Amino acid sequence: MPIARGVIVVEPDQRRRIQAIAQIKRIAGYPVVCACQGRRDTLQKLREPIDFALVNMQLPDGSGADLIRFILKKNPHCRVLVLTDVAEEKTVMQAVLAGASGYMLFADQDLDIIACFELMDRGGSPISQAVSQSFLRALACRGQGGSAPADSPLSGRETEVLRLMARGASTEEIGQLLALSRNTVISHAKSIYRKLDVHSRAEALAAAASRRLLG
Numbered sequence: 001m002p003i004a005r006g007v008i009v010v011e012p013d014q015r016r017r018i019q020a021i022a023q024i025k026r027i028a029g030y031p032v033v034c035a036c037q038g039r040r041d042t043l044q045k046l047r048e049p050i051d052f053a054l055v056n057m058q059l060p061d062g063s064g065a066d067l068i069r070f071i072l073k074k075n076p077h078c079r080v081l082v083l084t085d086v087a088e089e090k091t092v093m094q095a096v097l098a099g100a101s102g103y104m105l106f107a108d109q110d111l112d113i114i115a116c117f118e119l120m121d122r123g124g125s126p127i128s129q130a131v132s133q134s135f136l137r138a139l140a141c142r143g144q145g146g147s148a149p150a151d152s153p154l155s156g157r158e159t160e161v162l163r164l165m166a167r168g169a170s171t172e173e174i175g176q177l178l179a180l181s182r183n184t185v186i187s188h189a190k191s192i193y194r195k196l197d198v199h200s201r202a203e204a205l206a207a208a209a210s211r212r213l214l215g
Contacts, residue, residue, distance in 0.1 A: 005051040005117075006033040010042055010067065011083075012060050016106070020054055020083070020113060027114045039067050050075050052117050055100070057084040057091050064091075065098040072099045079120035081113070089134040096138030102126035103135050125167050133176070139167045152213050153195040161188045163214055166205050 007030045011017035014037075021032050030052070034045040039062030053071050057064035068080050081102040082095045092103055101120045104111055105128045116126040127135045154162065157178075164174045175185045193199060196207040208214055 005030045006049055007031070007052045007054065007117075008034050008036065008042070008046060008050050008071065010036045010038065010053070010055045010059070012037050012056060012058065016056075023113050024054075028117070030117075038062065042067060043070065046071070046074065050078050052120070053078055053080045054113065055080060055082055057082055057086050057095055063094075065094040068095065068098040068100055079117065081116050081120065081126065083111075083113070087128070087130045087134075089131075089137075092131045092134035093138040096135055103131055104128045105130055123166070127168075133173075136164065136167065136169050136173055139164070139169075152211075154192060154213060158188050158192050158195075159213065161185060162192055162204065162208055165189075165201055166208070166214060 005028070007024055009017055009020050009024070009032055011020060017035055017037075021035055024030050024032060033048045033050050034042075036042040036045055038059045050071070053068070053075075055064055055068060055071070059067065064082070064084075068082075071080060072078055079102075080100045081104065082100045083104050083106065084091075085106055086092075087105060095103055102116050102125050104116060104126055107130075108128050119126050125135070125139065152159065160178060161174055164178075171182055171185050171189070174180070175182050178185075180188075189201070189204075192204055196204055198204045198207050
């Protein structure tokens with residue numbers, strides 16, 4: 001990854017904000033473009049382009065989801081990682097539908113902010129185990145907004161399966177999200193591989209990306 005990647009940290013708690021900034025600078029050497037306490041602070045300070053955003057959904061002066069939308073409107077290619085104490089499904093859904101790429105909790109013992117950034121940079125979605133199902137459901141909903149090209153060889157259901165594959169969902173998780181049996185998900189995966197002339201999930205995702213099949 002490039003050495004200099006601009007980061008914004010939006011965290012109301014000063015101690016947590018300082019700790020996050022220290023980790024980002026010490027481990028990755030990324031410049032923290034601005035460190036903010038909340039929504040108004042961010043609206044005033046965010047002037048430079050950023051590559052990553054670390055946002056707490058619990059803000060003292062507004063909606064965390066609205067702030068994520070604001071950040072992405074100014075920086076469409078930014079990767080947003082939510083880091084918060086809130087695990088409720090409604091909040092998780094709001095964050096992901098607003099455009100967050102990852103959702104982690106302060107309580108996660110193996111929390112590594114830089115590892116999360118690197119995973120998002122590769123197109124992945126770091127997810128706290130405590131919110132994984134809510135996160136994947138939100139990703140599924142977000143994926144419905146875009147459609148595959150009219151000339152796509154995949155059916156609508158196959159496209160849904162592939163979108164969830166792209167987000168790292170397991171066969172079992174895809175089945176739960178789409179109300180399908182494990183064998184049906186496997187059947188769809190095999191059909192996807194056959195139509196794209198590939199032999200693995202990684203190859204399928206690469207082929208889909210090159211042909212813009214995920215909307």
